[in-house]
Amino acid sequence: MIKSLYIKDFALIDELDVQFQSGLNVLTGQTGAGKSIIIGALHMILGERADTDVIRKGADKAISEAFIHVGRNEYLKKLLEEQSIDYSEELILRREIRENGSRAFINDTPVNISVLKQVGDQLVDLHGQYDHQLLLKEEHHQGVIDQFDTIEPFLETYQKEYRTMQELQNQLRNLEKKERELKDKTELYQFQVKELEDAELDLHEEEDLKAEMNLLDNAEDLDQKAAAITEIGNGDDVSLMDMLNSIKLNLEDMARIEPDFETYLQEVNTARISIQETIQFAERYRDRIEFNPQRLEKLRQRQSELNRLQKKYQRSIPDLIAYLNEIKAELNVAENFEFEIEKIEKEIQEQASTLKEKAVALHNERHKIGEKLSEDIVNSLKNLGIQHGQFRVNVAWRFSENGWFESEGQKVDCSEDGCDDIQFFISTNKGEDPKPLAAIASGGEVSRVMLSLKSILAREQKLPVMIFDEIDTGISGEISEKVGRVMRKLSEMCQIVAITHQPQIASQAHKHYKVQKVEENMRTVTKILPLTDEEHIREVASLMSGEQITESALTSARELIDRGGMRN
16 A cells, blocks of 8 residues: 655645555545655656646756555565565655656656566556547557466467567568578579589689799799809809908917917808808709790789679678678579478468467357456446446457468467457346447446446556546546445455545545645645545535535534444
8 A cells, every 4th residue: 555655845745744544545635636646756756757847937856656565475576576675565666857858756766667568557547638548459468367367377378479470470471571582593593503613713713823924924034043143152253152262261270379260260151151051042043944935824813803703792802702601502592492381381380270279268258258257347337326237248259361270261360469359238227238348338438438447457456556547537426436335345455545526426535635735835736635534524525515614514514424334
């Protein structure tokens, strides 16, 4: 239950701190007093969208905070532990709206708004003034049925198989698309494979080619230089080796006299050996120099061909080799498309059978819940003044030519949430057949159907708090009193916070609060005041007779309150 609600600098609210009680808490007040502002602050706490224009003029932020007794809730415990928030049976949900954005907290720990909303959805069901209009839209009927706990395991199992089917269908579509694309490219790929294979590409060929061409291109120059080295070293006239030998002999004689020359003698000997080896290498090198213009021309032609291919395909040689392997693989896939497509189509057929089994189980469970819900709503409507009401939940297969499996001789269309069309039918008058809810129900009847649904779902889902913002739209008099009794009875299962203009509903309150606007320091502010028993009577009387409260109105209010207390 919501134990307390704190609101600061939110619209007309300067600062408000209200303590709620268990049971039925009723808020009343004149139109424009600020009741909807309080609901807006609650929406903000529960993770709904909030605009910066809610910030009170002159303030830097709007604050809304609720202290909620949760009790034991394993789902919430797991959710909070995943967010590194210590779980306790009492939680503080807080939201701050600033000009530059909003922040959310659970027990003073910052959280994403999405987490705040997840937690709020587990704690509070807030029914706004116009939410009952959703009941008139058939696309929301399935959501009502799926709120029952027994649906969840069937829906989860179905969705698992649905996602598997989706994946297989995507694989088939991609394969068929690729087959079409490859058919258009096959001829081109075949030509390119032949061209690149005929080229006999080699990863290192370019470097080897350049090196060999460099030698052939410079063969004459290399021969001349090698010949010059040989001539200098071992020529017929005075040669370099003769001179080095002469230097060697003189240094030997000198070293015998002066030891300092020994070092230079060693260096000359080393130089003689190195130079001799160089001269011998030059002689041998001349023997292997190749003068081959034909070979050089052939290499140039090969280089030109490689350059042409690289320019044509806009790829280097390594990339050309990789591309060749890629398109060969594509052609290989193209040859095996028929086999791959047949393989996936067989898997799809098998998955369709599995999916149908899960869809049928979900369909049957929804039908079962629909029958039980219909019975419960009819009984509830009797308590709300519709004695001869009929209510039916129609659960039918959704058919389409593109369905994934057959039922009743037609293909069934499936989506993430199942394969069913769910529609609510109602009759509120004796002897009339049920017709679609949107077609015949009045505002008051829809409000009573919605209250019946809320009562049943509250029993199923065990939510701690339910908030009703003027669910009494379109009803009055005796019916309002019956609605009030239902709400009071419902408050035995969960805390109810209800905004109403109806004295018959307000009279049923365990605790009554008055919302009013007052002027403070030249500004209008909204206040919420808990009423005493006597103030409760006067407020109910005011709702009955207006501002001028008569003695008869007070007497009627007491009788109405006493009657509500006796019946509950």
